[in-house]
Amino acid sequence: MRIQKIIDLGKANEPNQVELGRKDDTKVHKMFLDHTGSHLLIALSSTEVLYVNRNGQKVRPLARWKGQLVESVGWNKALGTESSTGPILVGTAQGQILEAELSASEGGLFGPAPDLYFRPLYVLNEEGGPAPVCSLEAERGPDGRIFVIATTRQRLFQFIGRAAEGAEAQGFLGLFAVYTDHPPPFREFPSSLGYSELAFYTPKLRSAPRAFAWMMGDGVLYGALDNGRPDSLLSEEHVWEYPEGVGPGASPPLAIVLTQFHFLLLLADRVEAVCTLTGQVVLRDHFLEKFGPLKHMVKDSSTGHLWAYTERAVFRYHVQREARDVWRTYLDMNRFDLAKEYCRERPDCLDTVLVREADFCFRQRRYLESARCYALTQSYFEEIALKFLEARQEEALAEFLQRKLASLKPAERTQATLLTTWLTELYLSRLGALQGDPEALNLYRETRERFRTFLSSPRHKEWLFASRASIHELLASHGDTEHMVYFAVIMQDYERVVAYHCQHEAYEEALAVLARHRDPQLFYKFSPILIRHIPRQLVDAWIELGSRLDARQLIPALVNYSQGGEAQQVSQAIRYMEFCVNVLGETEQAIHNYLLSLYARGQPASLLAYLEQAGASPHRVHYDLKYALRLCAEHGHHRACVHVYKVLELYEEAVDLALQVDVDLAKQCADLPEEDEELRKKLWLKIARHVVQEEEDVQTAMACLASCPLLKIEDVLPFFPDFVTIDHFKEAICSSLKAYNHHIQELQREMEEATASAQRIRRDLQELRGRYGTVEPQDKCATCDFPLLNRPFYLFLCGHMFHADCLLQAVRPGLPAYKQARLEELQRKLGAAPPPTKGSARAKEAEGGAAAAGPSREQLKADLDELVAAECVYCGELMIRSIDRPFIDPQRYEEEHLSWL
Structure with missing residues (x-):
């Protein structure tokens, strides 16, 4: 009995042994395992096929497959699962391609067979007859097409098409039906x-x-x-x-x-x-x-993993880092992009590839590509630069330098300065060579655009800024003013741009740059130049910037500009100064003084209005009063001088000067010192003298008497000449006599009232001398509650009685600081004064001598009584003033607080 071992690599120590159930000499022809490891087909040399599922416990023969020697299987990678293979392709030794589907479900003795169907699709021929199907592979494309590749001994066939619609949509029947009438394309060897x-x-x-x-x-x-x-x-x-x-x-x-x-x-x-x-x-x-x-x-x-086996052993190959040396192969094939892709994580290898690629491009005269590659290598900079110079490839050299510049680190400032300067020189030389050639106009424009792109590149901005001085020198040496301005704008070196426009008398362009970038320092620097040529536009720009400009720093430009004295020059200066004062609310003295000088020279009518608007308080005006007075006097503006005199409170000078202009103006000045009647009378006398002696106008002089109540007819009479008749001031004399008579009556009434008041005071004093109080032996001090008669005491009319020392202690805290000091002084002097002696003439002489040396003891006691006993401490104002005094002294509060704890 043959036994098949199925080993799950996740459980290599627990192989699953499956009995094939064969006792004859039948051998295993081939085995086919799907991509998931779930389905195994065992083709036997007896044209039988057995099926084993990974989750099954036995081998199941495929009855429908009997009689076919299977050579290849095309698994369905898209539809295959652990329980079903989905539609698969089977190639046989007889050249047939069949479609089948296997299911792993086991339904007992009478359950369904694992092979759901088994049907022929196509026959492969070779050299006029069927040929074994050695290999089968089936794939589905992303667009739904099906690709099948089948091989025989010498041919490779391709079947390409779509699955049939309907129930057979998942199978291969529709694909092979297309090739029924014509054979599929193939390669043959x-x-x-x-x-x-x-x-x-x-x-x-x-x-x-x-x-x-x-x-x-x-x-x-x-x-x-x-x-x-x-x-x-x-x-x-x-x-x-x-x-x-x-x-x-x-x-x-x-x-x-x-x-x-x-x-x-x-x-x-x-x-x-x-x-x-x-x-x-x-x-x-x-x-x-x-x-x-x-x-x-x-x-x-x-x-x-790769698996190889003999009849006795199984071997495994584990492929690791297969691609580690592939870059060398691609490099030898001059496929540099792939070589770089496979050594991207190895800087030394990548550098080797880049150098080879750069050399290859250089030999092929693809200099720009070569420059880009060289810039990424670690090759010596000097060698590469010299290589391009020798080949006269300045454009490629510029590309190399530019890319090298972009790769520099922030700390490599010296190299960056060298590269930016060299690049600028290359571009300028190239532009200079192309500029005069009409046939190279397009190339010139292209080079100029690249140069400007280089100058404005954000990646190079830091290096260009650090090298801006040397770049400006290069631009100046080549006479390229256009790019000098362009570069200055990019570097925000607007001072150079404005200076360039001013040198070429393009003042409006210069002002446009200033207005666009709103840099106060540039306005201060170039305003003296611009105001001589475009004063109105410049002042408009100043006004637009408003408080961003310091008007004090613009005064020198205005002074130089307005020295000519022309009306237009002065008016523009006044326009800006008025804007600063009236709109911006400037209080700087220099600005107000300069506006005063402009008014004095060019607009006298506005001078007095400005002074009156500024006010009459010397502490609130923002101009220098002495400077304003001198300025107005130099230009003969007397009314303005009078106003300044009034602000300075120099009323006599104001009246004197006003009398040269207008008597009414002098009268206004004479009424200003309201608190000083003597001065006011003096000023009115000046006006009266002027009217009488200078203008000889008696009626006006009499009007002065009516305007100033301080003046009397007798004050004015000495100013009149002897020939003047009394008829002119008869009414004034009569009015004066009546006033004197009324004044004498008032004095008499006041004297009578004073006499009656003195008599009442004498009566009150007589009554006070007869008042007294009674002290009983049992009476006690209102403060210490001890018997009153034991020590010196004070008795008040309100009935309160105090020991002298108790009253002194009670009164002291409520006295002001200076009275407390006076009280201590009196106590000290009383303590130092000799005690009084009785009777003898010698004692009187001693007392008289002490009185001559200083206040007597009695006088000191009287002063002390006046200070301490002027009123009752409980009934007088002292008690009323102490209503907001805390019961506990704040300095002793913490001590009292702790004593209660």
């Missing part, structure tokens, strides 16, 4: 091994295959699989001859397995791996004779 084998390379388990290898008599046909082509799945085909010692006449290959870059040929005693890129043998692995001859070799599509 003359030599034969007597068999052939087809292998696919699939990166992942259920992904589409990418390459194929067909082992046949003439060698190995290798190529790519492209399911996008309409008429053929095969592309990029190439036949690799067998290595020496391998072939139909020598040691024929038994099987073939395809990996990503190699196909492996199985021979009876060894395995040879051949590179699919070069056809060279990269591995020969010989097997010992004790294992017996090799039988077959397959690939596990899920893990990528």
